[in-house]
Amino acid sequence: MSATVAGMTRPLASCCLLLLLLAFPAQAWGPMGHRLVARLAEPQLTPVAHAQVRRLLATERLQSLADIANWADELRGMDPSLGRRSAKWHYVNFDGGDCHFVPARDCRNGDCVVDALGAQVAILADRNRSDAERLQALKFVVHFTGDIHQPLHAGLGSDRGGNTFQVNYRGKGSNLHAFWDSTLLASRGLGETTYLWRLRASQAATPASAEPYTTDSPAEWAEQSCVLVHQPGFYPSSARIGDDYVARHRPTAERQLKLAGSRLAALLNATLD
Numbered sequence: 001m002s003a004t005v006a007g008m009t010r011p012l013a014s015c016c017l018l019l020l021l022l023a024f025p026a027q028a029w030g031p032m033g034h035r036l037v038a039r040l041a042e043p044q045l046t047p048v049a050h051a052q053v054r055r056l057l058a059t060e061r062l063q064s065l066a067d068i069a070n071w072a073d074e075l076r077g078m079d080p081s082l083g084r085r086s087a088k089w090h091y092v093n094f095d096g097g098d099c100h101f102v103p104a105r106d107c108r109n110g111d112c113v114v115d116a117l118g119a120q121v122a123i124l125a126d127r128n129r130s131d132a133e134r135l136q137a138l139k140f141v142v143h144f145t146g147d148i149h150q151p152l153h154a155g156l157g158s159d160r161g162g163n164t165f166q167v168n169y170r171g172k173g174s175n176l177h178a179f180w181d182s183t184l185l186a187s188r189g190l191g192e193t194t195y196l197w198r199l200r201a202s203q204a205a206t207p208a209s210a211e212p213y214t215t216d217s218p219a220e221w222a223e224q225s226c227v228l229v230h231q232p233g234f235y236p237s238s239a240r241i242g243d244d245y246v247a248r249h250r251p252t253a254e255r256q257l258k259l260a261g262s263r264l265a266a267l268l269n270a271t272l273d
């Protein structure tokens with residue numbers, strides 16, 4: 001449970017959570033997607049990087065990367081000022097007609113997921129910073145690496161990354177962004193740990209965790225997500241989404257989760273080891 005609701009009675013907490021969910025449209029992989037990315041990454045850390053991660057987490061009595069994977073989405077309730085300041089750090093819009101990342105056009109003032117990820121990595125790497133600052137940076141890094149691999153976090157600004165594209169799946173209305181955040185994964189009907197085993201066992205896209213991380217990488221990751229959004233059929237031809245759409249696109253979503261996990265590990269290894 002997030003710090004937002006700690007200390008509240010359960011009904012009051014649920015009510016506040018519900019209000020928060022209603023007030024803010026989905027804007028990230030759902031909680032399960034982010035936790036899966038973190039849990040895929042953690043075993044791929046080198047012993048040195050893992051020890052650093054565990055030491056930072058322990059300063060807030062946290063134990064795993066999954067514990068912090070959704071913190072950045074819960075921020076608006078906990079720290080409205082930082083929540084507002086970081087609201088644009090979860091995505092990038094490609095409005096130039098192609099998927100080529102042009103910082104001056106696509107990331108003004110560094111307010112997009114590409115630059116935000118780079119900035120938070122720099123804070124995490126800086127041993128002159130306090131543990132509190134570096135842990136906060138780690139929380140952002142884990143979350144944004146997940147976000148940048150949700151294709152619609154690098155989509156079109158004209159429909160706010162699919163947020164204004166209404167869809168209906170099995171009689172339930174939603175939008176394409178929320179569908180990719182959560183419904184597509186939930187359609188497996190698996191709990192988190194079973195899903196994790198399934199992803200680990202699948203052969204799809206297992207990039208070497210040693211894939212080099214360079215400062216260019218987040219831009220490339222975003223460009224690759226953008227390419228997925230532009231593939232024919234990514235936008236369903238009608239608002240009614242069928243199981244054929246799920247069968248075709250869920251493997252893409254799962255491949256992106258695995259990529260995100262491996263790249264997050266590579267990034268943390270390069271930063272902390």
Ligand SMILES: [Zn+2]
Nearest residue numbers: 027028090147
């Ligand atoms: Zn997010």
